[in-house]
Ligand SMILES: CSCCC(=O)C(=O)COP(=O)(O)O
């Protein structure tokens with residue numbers, strides 16, 4: 001399991017917020033990011049901040065129950081980050097993006113509980129996948145303001161042997177994680193790219209021009 005110091009986590013999370021905002025995946029105050037710290041706590045973004053304009057003071061500490069350790073208000077979605085750290089001891093960083101493509105796909109197919117990603121070279125970005133010649137399902141869960149409801153719906157599906165380190169919340173956004181921040185960034189970037197490619201393919205099949 002990768003852990004980092006609080007100063008390193010602060011620098012890394014500020015930088016990742018700028019990167020995600022530059023991609024258009026952190027509009028307004030959307031998104032939240034976290035890293036596992038070397039003292040057993042977790043660094044996470046303060047709630048309600050613009051994630052493309054974070055200062056180091058906008059990254060705070062919570063304990064493994066998600067309780068604030070420094071009096072600041074953690075992300076409204078802290079419980080989803082803690083669920084990933086709880087279920088995946090090797091997870092060192094969690095990212096949450098809000099792209100129009102991911103939200104659009106999840107809303108366009110309101111009955112879908114997952115999206116099949118098959119025969120994509122980009123699948124090789126996910127840890128443990130070495131070929132395009134397979135299929136994996138990106139889980140989709142309905143949105144809720146109660147994080148425990150989302151966690152209860154997702155937790156069993158994430159423990160599946162072939163589960164990707166990512167899932168989509170309908171009408172809301174994408175969660176992805178990795179052993180460290182570099183891996184979490186690759187997971188989010190690859191998953192957002194795969195969603196965009198799938199949407200482009202749907203458009204071509206339906207006759208729209210590029
Ligand atoms: C305008 S985004 C609504 C809240 C949300 O989905 C999000 O990702 C940001 O919430 P936070 O409390 O982490 O700032």
Ligand SMILES: [Zn+2]
Nearest residue numbers: 031096172173
């Ligand atoms: Zn969100």
